[in-house]
Amino acid sequence: MTEHTRVFRIGCLNPQAPSIMASRGGGRGCGRGQLTFNVEAVGIGKGDALPPPTLQPSPLFPPLEFRPVPLPSGEEGEYVLALKQELRGAMRQLPYFIRPAVPKRDVERYSDKYQMSGPIDNAIDWNPDWRRLPRELKIRVRKLQKERTTIILPKRPPKTTEDKEETIQKLETLEKKEEEVTSEEDEEKEEEEEKEEEEEEEYDEEEHEEETDYIMSYFDNGEDFGGDSDDNMDEAIY
């Protein structure tokens, strides 16, 4: 299609092929130049004025020749329009809208600790069904090291074999009983530990929020101070 399209774009002939056209452009005057076919077949008669060559790209906002059709108005159109704008606003408020992290200010300020602006540790605000997602997408939250209560096994003091075998026997039976009990306790403790570990691996936001001793909502960082207009000037401000 290359050669033939060039033929129809009379205006932008290739200036580097002077062999094709003796005079490019205008077409006024004598000798339009020899083409390989009969120009009249295309519809360019003798002496026809051709449009001038295009020397620059078309303007950015070309003038409109015809008025555009008016947009549909009426109940349906307006309702859908309002719906569209509402949806846009609503989606910005949902937790799916991820804002880029606030850039760190120049100096670390004390109030930063009390202003939880974004979700902790880049985790997400909503709870997807993790069974449906690849495991690698889960973000692990760094948890505080929980204090592991050490299990102090009751040390058995070395019993002096003062008594005779009866007491030894009695003691042995007692020992066995205690061992059973402690071993049961051991198992229970181990299970609890395992459970704790499993829980720690799962994402848990509540623990982290309790990091500070103060309740978040009570904190006032003082930015609003002095901005309120006072209607009653009777009371002095100290």
Added chain:
Amino acid sequence: MTQAEIKLCSLLLQEHFGEIVEKIGVHLIRTGSQPLRVIAHDTGTSLDQVKKALCVLIQHNLVTYQVHKRGVVEYEAQCNRVLRMLRYPRYIYTAKTLYSDTGELIVEELLLNGKMTMSAVVKKVADRLTETMEDGKTMDYAEVSNTFVRLVDTHFVQRCPLVPATENSDTGPPPPAPTLVVSEKDMYLVPKLSLIGKGKRRRSSDEDATGEPKAKRPKQTTDNKEPIPDDGIYWQANLDRFHQHFRDQAIVSAVANRMDQTSSEIVRTMLRMSEVTTPSGAPFTQPLSSNEIFRSLPVGYNISKQVLDQYLTLLADDPVSLFFFLFSFFYYLHKALGSLATATLESVVQERFGSRCARIFRLVLQKKHLEQKQVEDFAMIPAKEAKDMLYKMLSENFISLQEIPKTPDHAPSRTFYLYTVNILSAARMLLHRCYKSVANLIERRQFETKENKRLLEKSQRVEAIIASMQATGAEEAQLQEIEEMITAPERQQLETLKRNVNKLDACEIQVDETIFLLESYIESTMKR
């Protein structure tokens, strides 16, 4: 994916989900299927950000994942699905017309959240409806459930692919990602829940239907909270069904314009009868006999059988030929879409180039191939103007040129040059332009909003102050004072801004309708 499509996707993602999701999404659309680490490396974002973005995209059905060998999970974006976001208001409005406010809110919640369980949807919608009702009245869960079930029965809402139930014998460690299973027969099966409750106060009782195959439902985890009865069963909006509805609407209104109301009703009946039985993308509907059509006509229409037969023959003989008659009536859907696409092209040519160009265009369409001279003769337009118009349309690719050589050496002087309209390629070209237009509209709207950001913020602040003052019971004079904080020229500026933004939004909606028609036609053609 063309550049125009990628640009539009980028703008849509950014507007709805923010820049981080946009960066990841566009990267995936450009490069195809990629694993997690490669995405993080190529886009230069931290791993956590990428994870967040992927979670959001997967939740909204915009990205799918697949487990490859050696446990590598690769993510792929669905560009077409991202473009559907432009059409959300239309889906919601359709649900409103069919199932009133309840249906509207159900579809809205499903679209905003990607996928949800039935109980979650019912609860949220009931709460929202209760808020709009008068004091003391609440919305019953049962009513919302009923509407939900009706939406599922007519296939507007469908189930998401399920996580396969874990068998008791697990061989080895669990896979890095679940392979989701699409169960065709269960797609529209609603679990039998009896959600008893009203908006805002919930007392739900759960009953398992004994008919439910146990294998399909994953085991319920016994937590400290109350067990959710339909845990694991997620629902999403079925966009294909909505598209089918739009297509039917377009066809019916086209028939109504061309003929009269009665024939459009007949066509609507035919389409409705084959709604659920015709798979999407089929060129024909199910064959129907005239008796069946007669029986299914809506009650209000008292036309006799003979009149119906006359109408049917009339529709079948129509040269635009939307119908096909072979002892029973099909509806030739593909041809209908073709006619609609052609009509779109014609009207675009008319609006862009004028009515005389449109006349030439329609002529070439009708006669298929025409020489230059023949065009001038048939259209009765002087040669010079005809030439000019033809070249203009040619340069914009509405019309193309077909060469027919007389001699084997293809000498230009001995070749016929015929003008023709290739509808498929013209439709593609127009679709590409539509994508570009929408992208331009969105950008312009964002530009306008950004220019007047300061003013918008000020007006929002003033509104908030007025609202709070009204709540605490302020006097008229004080409210007046606050309102005067916005000066008259500022007010005018706000008015202009609002008008412009509304206009741009309405344009987007309008262009989206054209996009829908063209996409349907192209899709239907490619499927044949």
